[in-house]
Amino acid sequence: MTHDLIKNVLTGLDAQVKKVVVTELRDDTFFAVIWLEREGRIISVDSRPSDALAVALRLDCPIYVDDEVLKTSKVANLISERGTNDELRKWLEGLNDEDLGRYKM
Numbered sequence: 001m002t003h004d005l006i007k008n009v010l011t012g013l014d015a016q017v018k019k020v021v022v023t024e025l026r027d028d029t030f031f032a033v034i035w036l037e038r039e040g041r042i043i044s045v046d047s048r049p050s051d052a053l054a055v056a057l058r059l060d061c062p063i064y065v066d067d068e069v070l071k072t073s074k075v076a077n078l079i080s081e082r083g084t085n086d087e088l089r090k091w092l093e094g095l096n097d098e099d100l101g102r103y104k105m
Contacts, residue, residue, distance in 0.1 A: 003054040010059070013038060020056040022049050022065040025072050053092050063092070 010017060015038035024031040032052040036043040047055075056063045065073075 003051065003058055006051075006055055007058045010036070010055075015043075017055060017059045017061045018042070019062045019064060020047075020052040022052075022063075022069055024066065025069045030069070050095055053095060057089065057093055 015036045018035045018037050020032060020034050022030055022032045030049040032047050032049040034045045034047050034052050034055060036045065053063060
Protein backbone atom coordinates (compact mmCIF):
# COMPACT_ATOMS: atom_id res chain seq x y z
CA MET A 1 0.00 0.00 0.00
CA THR A 2 1.03 3.58 -0.58
CA HIS A 3 0.83 4.39 3.12
CA ASP A 4 3.28 1.61 3.91
CA LEU A 5 5.62 3.03 1.27
CA ILE A 6 5.35 6.49 2.84
CA LYS A 7 6.17 4.97 6.23
CA ASN A 8 9.24 3.23 4.77
CA VAL A 9 10.42 6.39 2.98
CA LEU A 10 10.09 8.49 6.14
CA THR A 11 11.92 5.85 8.16
CA GLY A 12 14.65 5.67 5.51
CA LEU A 13 15.05 9.44 5.59
CA ASP A 14 15.25 9.33 9.39
CA ALA A 15 12.20 11.59 9.63
CA GLN A 16 9.69 11.26 12.44
CA VAL A 17 6.03 12.09 12.12
CA LYS A 18 5.37 14.18 15.23
CA LYS A 19 1.64 14.61 14.78
CA VAL A 20 -1.22 14.82 12.32
CA VAL A 21 -3.73 17.65 12.58
CA VAL A 22 -7.09 17.88 10.83
CA THR A 23 -6.98 21.64 10.43
CA GLU A 24 -10.02 22.76 8.56
CA LEU A 25 -13.48 21.89 7.31
CA ARG A 26 -14.48 24.02 4.33
CA ASP A 27 -17.39 23.30 1.96
CA ASP A 28 -17.80 19.81 3.46
CA THR A 29 -14.13 19.06 2.75
CA PHE A 30 -11.60 18.29 5.47
CA PHE A 31 -7.96 19.41 5.30
CA ALA A 32 -5.01 18.02 7.25
CA VAL A 33 -1.33 18.63 7.90
CA ILE A 34 1.35 16.05 8.68
CA TRP A 35 4.05 17.48 10.97
CA LEU A 36 7.49 15.90 10.48
CA GLU A 37 10.84 16.37 12.16
CA ARG A 38 14.10 15.63 10.38
CA GLU A 39 17.55 16.64 11.56
CA GLY A 40 15.99 19.03 14.09
CA ARG A 41 13.92 20.78 11.44
CA ILE A 42 10.11 20.86 11.60
CA ILE A 43 8.35 20.35 8.27
CA SER A 44 4.61 20.63 7.57
CA VAL A 45 3.07 18.72 4.68
CA ASP A 46 -0.48 19.34 3.44
CA SER A 47 -2.34 16.09 3.03
CA ARG A 48 -5.70 14.54 2.40
CA PRO A 49 -7.03 13.64 5.84
CA SER A 50 -7.49 9.99 4.90
CA ASP A 51 -3.81 9.72 3.94
CA ALA A 52 -2.63 11.66 7.00
CA LEU A 53 -4.66 9.44 9.32
CA ALA A 54 -3.44 6.27 7.62
CA VAL A 55 0.19 7.36 8.01
CA ALA A 56 -0.37 8.40 11.64
CA LEU A 57 -1.90 5.04 12.48
CA ARG A 58 1.00 3.17 10.87
CA LEU A 59 3.57 5.28 12.72
CA ASP A 60 1.62 5.42 15.99
CA CYS A 61 1.76 9.20 16.28
CA PRO A 62 -0.83 11.54 17.80
CA ILE A 63 -3.84 12.64 15.77
CA TYR A 64 -5.42 16.01 16.58
CA VAL A 65 -8.48 17.78 15.27
CA ASP A 66 -8.81 21.55 15.50
CA ASP A 67 -11.63 22.58 17.86
CA GLU A 68 -13.40 24.55 15.12
CA VAL A 69 -13.43 21.47 12.90
CA LEU A 70 -15.08 19.44 15.64
CA LYS A 71 -17.66 22.14 16.29
CA THR A 72 -18.71 22.33 12.67
CA SER A 73 -18.32 18.71 11.73
CA LYS A 74 -21.29 16.56 10.92
CA VAL A 75 -19.44 13.56 12.36
CA ALA A 76 -18.57 15.18 15.71
CA ASN A 77 -21.34 13.23 17.39
CA LEU A 78 -20.03 9.96 15.96
CA ILE A 79 -16.58 10.63 17.39
CA SER A 80 -17.92 11.55 20.82
CA GLU A 81 -19.93 8.33 20.91
CA ARG A 82 -16.82 6.19 20.48
CA GLY A 83 -15.96 4.68 23.85
CA THR A 84 -12.31 3.70 23.91
CA ASN A 85 -9.18 4.59 22.03
CA ASP A 86 -9.15 1.13 20.45
CA GLU A 87 -12.68 1.61 19.15
CA LEU A 88 -11.76 5.04 17.81
CA ARG A 89 -8.63 3.60 16.15
CA LYS A 90 -10.70 0.90 14.42
CA TRP A 91 -13.22 3.50 13.28
CA LEU A 92 -10.44 5.77 11.90
CA GLU A 93 -8.81 2.85 10.09
CA GLY A 94 -12.11 2.20 8.32
CA LEU A 95 -12.42 5.75 6.95
CA ASN A 96 -11.95 6.41 3.27
CA ASP A 97 -11.87 9.48 1.03
CA GLU A 98 -15.65 9.59 0.70
CA ASP A 99 -16.04 9.75 4.48
CA LEU A 100 -13.77 12.80 4.69
CA GLY A 101 -14.94 14.67 1.62
CA ARG A 102 -13.04 15.44 -1.50
CA TYR A 103 -9.62 17.06 -1.09
CA LYS A 104 -9.23 20.32 -3.00
CA MET A 105 -6.08 22.40 -3.47
